[in-house]
Amino acid sequence: MCYWGGLQLPPLFLFNNSIINMIDFRIKIIAICGSGRKHGSNTEWMIRYMLSILEKKGVGTELINLASCKIENCRGCDYCRKTGKLCKINDDMKRIYPKIKQAKGYIIGSPNYFKNVSGYMKTFMDRTNAFINVDKSTKKTIKRLSDKYVVGVCVGGEESNDTKYCEGSLKRFFKAHDMNLVGSVKARADSPLEVRRDKTIKAKMELACNALIKNISKNYEKN
Numbered sequence: 278m279c280y281w282g283g284l285q286l287p288p289l290f291l292f293n294n295s296i297i298n299m300i301d302f303r304i305k306i307i308a309i310c311g312s313g314r315k316h317g318s319n320t321e322w323m324i325r326y327m328l329s330i331l332e333k334k335g336v337g338t339e340l341i342n343l344a345s346c347k348i349e350n351c352r353g354c355d356y357c358r359k360t361g362k363l364c365k366i367n368d369d370m371k372r373i374y375p376k377i378k379q380a381k382g383y384i385i386g387s388p389n390y391f392k393n394v395s396g397y398m399k400t401f402m403d404r405t406n407a408f409i410n411v412d413k414s415t416k417k418t419i420k421r422l423s424d425k426y427v428v429g430v431c432v433g434g435e436e437s438n439d440t441k442y443c444e445g446s447l448k449r450f451f452k453a454h455d456m457n458l459v460g461s462v463k464a465r466a467d468s469p470l471e472v473r474r475d476k477t478i479k480a481k482m483e484l485a486c487n488a489l490i491k492n493i494s495k496n497y498e499k500n
Contacts, residue, residue: 305337306489307380311387311398313344317469319432320386323462323482326473327384327428330486339380341373343397348373350400357407361419364407374407378421381493383456385447386430392442394431402450409454423455426492428485434467459492460485 308328312320321342328338346369356365363374377383387394394402408421429447433440444463451458462481466472 305339305380306331306382306384307376308338308340308384309386309398309401310340310342310344311385311395311401312342313395313397314388314469315344318388319464319466319470319472320388320430322470322473323430323432323464323478324384324386326479327430327482327486330483331490334486334490336490339376341376343401346373348397348400348404351403351406358410361410361413362407364404366404370404370407377405377408380425381496382426382428382489384428384430384489385451386432387443387447389431389433389435389440389443392439394443394446405454420455424496425454425456426459426489426496427451427456428460428462428489429458430462430464432464432466432472434465437463437465440465457492459488 306328308324310318310321310324312318314321324340328340331338348370349366349368351364352366354365357363364370385398387398390396393399405422410419410421411417412419429444429451431440431444431447433443440463444461448458448461462478462485464472464475464478466475472478
């Protein structure tokens with residue numbers, strides 16, 4: 278069973294002195310955590326810290342911890358590409374797919390494992406291939422997450438030169454879906470919850486949250 282954490286949407290959302298009815302705006306940020314550590318995860322702590330910032334600004338949030346989900350590896354069957362439907366594998370992705378589609382933006386974070394994302398995150402990334410289809414009549418590729426805004430989070434115990442590969446993997450994933458990357462926060466932490474003492478990282482996370490809200494609200498105003 279997946280771990281789900283979230284906040285109910287408040288009736289009003291205040292941004293740049295403008296009040297927007299949340300029933301119409303329906304702003305919701307989904308956070309995906311790829312850490313396998315059950316206690317003291319720096320990645321999860323960073324994601325929760327960012328969600329707390331968003332919640333204080335009146336944004337609805339939800340956290341999905343991949344380590345507590347049952348998600349099978351992509352089988353490469355191309356069912357999603359051939360049919361235009363979501364993956365046929367019956368696991369927790371069935372519940373995650375609609376949440377991803379309905380959300381206005383994402384915070385996606387992973388620890389650095391051998392200069393890459395974690396296995397949990399890689400499996401999740403592969404299974405989002407179901408959001409990329411080919412129109413049978415026009416033969417054009419349809420990317421159903423192309424209008425979404427995202428912030429990436431990467432944590433590693435090594436130097437920045439190693440963690441940058443994990444960050445790069447996330448960025449390539451976002452680009453493959455044509456998502457709008459509005460922020461990326463990379464941190465170093467050797468011991469559990471070490472990152473919470475880093476004031477510089479906290480400031481970067483707040484900037485990323487502000488960029489996420491700003492871009493989503495601008496897109497809402499256009500529509």
